[in-house]
Amino acid sequence: xxxxxxxxxKHNGFIKPVNVEHFSKRDFSKRTLSFIAIMxxxxxxxxxxxAQTNAPTESKVTxxxxxxxxxxxxxxxxxxxxxxxxxxTKIGTSTNKKGEFTFPKTLNxxxxxxxxxxxxxxxxxKIIEGTTTIKLVLTSDTIEMIGDLNMEKRFKSKRSN
Amino acid sequence: MKVFRFLxxxxxxxxxxxxxxxxxxxxxxxxxxxxxxxxxxxxxxxPELVHKLTLNxxxxxERFRAIYMWVCINIENDxxxxxxxxxxxxxxxxxxxxxTNWNIHIRRKIFKTLLxxxxxxxxxxxxxxxxxxxxxxxxCEIIQGYxxxxxxxxxxxxxxxxxxxxxxxxxxxxxxxxxxxxxxINPETYAFKFEYNDGYFLTSxxxxxxxxxxxxxxxxxxxxxxxxxxxxxEAPIIYGKAYNAxxxxxxxxxxxxxxxxxxxxxxKYQLIKPITTNQVHLIVDNGFVDRKVEPNAVQIKDDTLTxxxxxxxxxxxxxxxxxxxxLISSYTFKVKR
Numbered sequence: 001x002x003x004x005x006x007x008x009x010k011h012n013g014f015i016k017p018v019n020v021e022h023f024s025k026r027d028f029s030k031r032t033l034s035f036i037a038i039m040x041x042x043x044x045x046x047x048x049x050x051a052q053t054n055a056p057t058e059s060k061v062t063x064x065x066x067x068x069x070x071x072x073x074x075x076x077x078x079x080x081x082x083x084x085x086x087x088x089t090k091i092g093t094s095t096n097k098k099g100e101f102t103f104p105k106t107l108n109x110x111x112x113x114x115x116x117x118x119x120x121x122x123x124x125x126k127i128i129e130g131t132t133t134i135k136l137v138l139t140s141d142t143i144e145m146i147g148d149l150n151m152e153k154r155f156k157s158k159r160s161n
Numbered sequence: 162m163k164v165f166r167f168l169x170x171x172x173x174x175x176x177x178x179x180x181x182x183x184x185x186x187x188x189x190x191x192x193x194x195x196x197x198x199x200x201x202x203x204x205x206x207x208p209e210l211v212h213k214l215t216l217n218x219x220x221x222x223e224r225f226r227a228i229y230m231w232v233c234i235n236i237e238n239d240x241x242x243x244x245x246x247x248x249x250x251x252x253x254x255x256x257x258x259x260x261t262n263w264n265i266h267i268r269r270k271i272f273k274t275l276l277x278x279x280x281x282x283x284x285x286x287x288x289x290x291x292x293x294x295x296x297x298x299x300x301c302e303i304i305q306g307y308x309x310x311x312x313x314x315x316x317x318x319x320x321x322x323x324x325x326x327x328x329x330x331x332x333x334x335x336x337x338x339x340x341x342x343x344x345x346i347n348p349e350t351y352a353f354k355f356e357y358n359d360g361y362f363l364t365s366x367x368x369x370x371x372x373x374x375x376x377x378x379x380x381x382x383x384x385x386x387x388x389x390x391x392x393x394x395e396a397p398i399i400y401g402k403a404y405n406a407x408x409x410x411x412x413x414x415x416x417x418x419x420x421x422x423x424x425x426x427x428x429k430y431q432l433i434k435p436i437t438t439n440q441v442h443l444i445v446d447n448g449f450v451d452r453k454v455e456p457n458a459v460q461i462k463d464d465t466l467t468x469x470x471x472x473x474x475x476x477x478x479x480x481x482x483x484x485x486x487x488l489i490s491s492y493t494f495k496v497k498r
Contacts, residue, residue, distance in 0.1 A: 085208045092208070114296075116207050118289075119272040122296060145267050146250070147243050147282025148308050148322040150341045151348040155311040155398045155491035157479050159448050 065106040066127060070134030072099045072115060079117065079138060087112040087124065107131075179333040179382060180408075181363040184222050189230075192223040196230035204276050204289075211296040221299055222330050228293045229362060232286060233343040238353045239280040240346060242271065246282060254320060283308075286339040287324040300329035306375035307390075308341075311398050311491065312348075318394065321376055328363075334382055335363040338373065341401065360404025367409045371399050402487035408433050408464065410490065419495045423471050426494070428456070428482065430466045436484060437461070443470060446479040453483075472496040 072082045078099025085092035086105065095101045103113070109129045116122040120138035195214060202210050214231055215224040246267050253260040275281045275289065287303040294301035308323030309315070325338040342361035344354050366382040374393040375381060381388065395415045403410070409431035420426060438459040445452045456468035472478060475496045482489040 081205060083206050083208055090209070090212065094206070114208060116296065118204050118207060118276050118292070119269070122292075140268070141288070142264075143268070143284060143288065143303060144264055144305065144321070145246060145271050145282065145284045146305065146321055146324060147238075147246065147284060147340070148310070148313065149238070149240070149243060149346045150308075150310050150401065151312050152345045152401055152488070153311050153348040154481060154488060155479065156446075157448075157477065157493050159477060 066108065066131060068103045068107050068113070068127065068132060068134060070101055070103075070136060071095075072101070072136045072138060074120065074138050074140070079120075082115055082117045082120075082138070085114045085116070087114050179335045179363075180365040183331075183333070184363070187220065187222060189223065189226045192218055192226040193230050196227045196234065199231055200235065202231075202235075204279065207293065208296055211293050214293070215297045224297050225294060225299050225301075225328055225330060226362070228297065228299075229290055229337060229339060229342075230357075232290050232293070232339050233357050234355060235279055236275070236286055236289065236339075236343060237278075237280040237355070238340065238344065238346060239274060239278075239282060240351045240353065242274060242280070243282045246271075250320070283340040284324040286343065287326050290326050290328075290337075290339050294328060302327045302380075304336075304375050304377075304380045306373060306380070307393070309372040309374075309393070309396070309398070311400070315394055323373070325373060327380055327382070330363075336366055336369050336373070336380075336382060337362050337364065338369075345401070358401050358404060360401065364404060365408045368399075368404065368407055371396050371403075371410050398491040400488045400490065402484070403489045406433060406436075406484050406487070406489055407431060413492055416491070417493050417495070419497065420472070422473060422475055422496055422498060425469050425471050428466075428468050428470070432461070432464045432466050435461070435464075436466070440485050441466065441468060442483040442486070444481040444483060445470075446481070447476050448479075 070084075072079050072084075072095050078095075078097075080095055080097045080099060082095040082099070082101075083092060084094060084101050084103065086103075086107070091105050093101050093104050107113075107127045109127055109131075111127045113125045113127065113134070114122060115125065115136060115138065117138065120140045123136060123138060125134055125136065195217065199210065199213050202213065204210070210231075211228070214227040218224045218227060249263050249267070250260065253263055271281060271285055275285050281289070284303065284305075291301045291303050304325050304327050305321045306323060306325070307318055307321055308325075309318075313322070323340070325336065325340070327334050327336055329335075338361040342358050344356040346353055370381050370383060370388060370393070374390055392414070395417070397410065397413060397416045399407075399410060407430050411429035411431065412427055418426065438461060441456060441459055443454050443456050445454055454470075456470055459468040460466070470480070472494060475498055478494045478496065480492045480494060482491075
């Protein structure tokens with residue numbers, strides 16, 4: 001089975017500040033209190049649920065012993081020296097000149113491979129039942145490269161005198 | 162929906178105080194020594210580097226510290242690359258196609274230089290801090306914006322010229338500047354010298370805003386409508402050592418000031434650590450000679466430092482604040498009858 005992955009740019013959790021001037025103070029405290037109350041209720045109710053999900057996971061698909069190969073490229077072609085690592089371990093390899101790799105350890109469904117290279121966005125690929133070949137295209141940030149210097153030189157006014 | 166806006170206000174209000182003092186209970190010695198032990202590591206295997214830097218550390222702030230410190234003490238500022246990039250960016254500033262193409266080209270070149278020589282420019286520092294932090298599952302962003310130093314030509318500050326980082330620790334966002342923390346460029350030889358400045362790590366957003374203005378203003382991490390790009394351009398010059406001495410720069414609010422002979426001008430600052438009155442000096446430069454003077458009415462109450470100065474004769478003066486003989490900030494005063 002062949003799987004194609006393209007990494008999309010990550011959204012972080014930062015929320016945009018909004019203009020809050022037009023709300024009255026009374027409104028503010030009332031709403032906030034009710035919101036806090038809802039949040040507390042939610043917290044109280046949801047916690048026990050989590051505590052019960054400790055049942056052992058089924059091991060039906062675990063021992064599949066997959067030999068995983070793959071090729072990593074960017075928009076222009078194959079990428080050498082991309083690190084391929086089994087998440088949570090130090091086991092891994094890197095791609096050769098043709099962008100190819102063969103993972104040194106057999107993998108099980110559910111394992112996650114982390115692909116990383118300085119110039120590209122990192123990507124995670126989850127191994128599913130029957131995965132043997134991974135074809136991955138890495139993308140890079142389109143960030144503007146800028147930089148100014150800090151010379152710590154004492155300021156001197158430009159004078160006409 | 163409204164409820165979320167209120168929650169947002171809380172988050173923002175919370176963030177304005179996000180700074181290093183939130184972590185007074187944490188000793189960064191362990192993180193710093195791990196960063197030092199990894200000094201010879203390269204950038205070819207980033208997950209392994211992150212693993213080595215963070216494995217034996219228990220909190221996110223320590224893990225981030227080790228990553229940040231590693232970048233600051235290992236990556237050099239590349240003056241040649243800066244010059245090359247700056248020239249082209251100026252040249253193409255009104256031609257977006259050429260600028261985009263140049264950026265693609267220089268990005269490849271910058272990554273290559275960073276990988277091979279561990280040298281870069283601002284965005285490279287911020288990029289690397291973000292990249293390594295993300296591999297350690299720490300939320301970190303590159304902030305593009307305007308940086309102001311004594312050598313910045315304010316008249317030409319029409320496009321972002323500096324990059325730094327915001328990092329999320331325990332649900333709060335903090336600011337840091339790995340480029341300026343790593344060292345300084347010699348003004349005569351343009352050679353880079355490593356000289357780590359701890360003041361740029363999780364800095365008070367109020368001080369940071371004196372010489373950092375983000376393209377997207379939410380990254381000021383301040384909710385102050387009086388702070389605009391215009392006030393930023395008018396602000397006094399502060400130096401690296403200000404980041405070791407001050408939490409807030411209060412007055413004078415502007416670099417250029419005008420007053421009459423014998424009119425009092427009040428200087429006010431919030432200090433990070435206590436000092437004594439005899440550590441405070443001014444250098445007054447009238448264009449011909451420098452005079453080191455004791456300021457008048459120096460007061461240090463709690464963390465607040467205040468003092469006064471007045472000019473007896475007309476003229477144009479550059480005035481520099483020194484604490485412990487370290488250059489903190491600069492102002493000009495036009496004294497006219």
